[in-house]
């Protein structure tokens with residue numbers, strides 16, 4: 001069998017050329033990195049969980065008309081996606097103060113924000129993904145003002161939907177990061193969601209206990225990352241209650 005062409009290897013995922021033009025295969029690794037890759041570990045099973053959780057979320061977003069690159073899951077670690085031209089920005093949406101916002105502005109972690117706050121970071125590992133403003137984005141031609149407006153409305157729709165989805169299973173969506181890309185329909189371009197949405201890219205806190213169910217478990221050495229991600233998957237109804245097999249529905253939390 002011919003070997004697949006590697007398109008790009010990132011910290012947590014690999015992109016291969018897909019079976020048809022305009023598609024890629026996105027492979028989820030078990031590698032975990034934090035603090036711009038200064039902290040590194042291989043966490044058995046993380047890739048499988050993120051592949052499944054991201055599939056679940058992207059499929060739900062498609063269901064409410066939010067365009068994204070997900071086509072279908074191929075196997076435990078791979079999904080078929082639509083190739084798009086990645087816009088070099090990390091788009092962060094915050095509902096509750098945490099992480100770098102708390103540090104930068106001296107706001108206690110857990111403080112509810114008066115409204116969702118969107119931030120942009122320029123994707124460049126060498127520079128440590130610096131925060132940028134809309135002025136930088138337009139001036140340096142990373143995206144046009146119209147693209148930024150589309151990205152903001154996309155990000156806010158995702159935030160509203162995901163906040164509700166997670167709250168329904170007893171999880172608070174504190175903040176998350178998305179990436180976007182362009183696809184072309186003839187002369188018209190559309191912005192779609194790309195990358196992944198998983199506990200690697202969200203902060204998820206148990207509503208009752210405040211327990212962290214996201215990558216902060218790894219960043220801050222708070223216990224087993226796969227236990228935390230499995231709990232998210234279990235509550236979303238994509239891991240059966242307490243074991244393998246079966247098709248449990250979402251767990252209702254009263």
Ligand code: UDP
Pocket residue numbers: 090092098099100101129175176177200201202203215
């Ligand atoms: N985030 C991410 N990738 C990054 C940086 C941040 O997925 O390279 C996510 C992170 O998991 C959190 C949100 O974006 O859900 C906001 O992260 P923050 O700016 O607080 O940075 P951190 O504390 O992770 O350095």
